[in-house]
Amino acid sequence: MSQERLALEAGLERVSISQIERKRVNLGVDSLGKIASVLGCEIPDLFVKPAMGEQEPENLRRGRRSV
Numbered sequence: 001m002s003q004e005r006l007a008l009e010a011g012l013e014r015v016s017i018s019q020i021e022r023k024r025v026n027l028g029v030d031s032l033g034k035i036a037s038v039l040g041c042e043i044p045d046l047f048v049k050p051a052m053g054e055q056e057p058e059n060l061r062r063g064r065r066s067v
Helices: 003-010 014-021 029-039 043-047
Strands: none
Touching (some): 003 014, 003 029, 029 043
């Protein structure tokens, strides 16, 4: 899901979603609830660490990707 779509559906700014992904800002419970709702999960699911041996997700490079 794109940052734009997540932000739109959650009622947040795209810049905020970008800052969250880059670990630059902390969210309030209200915003976490909105994001979890859009993603179809519970708030604690947003904090699940990768299992042992599983690689952590990597951030995409800056800028738009044409895929």
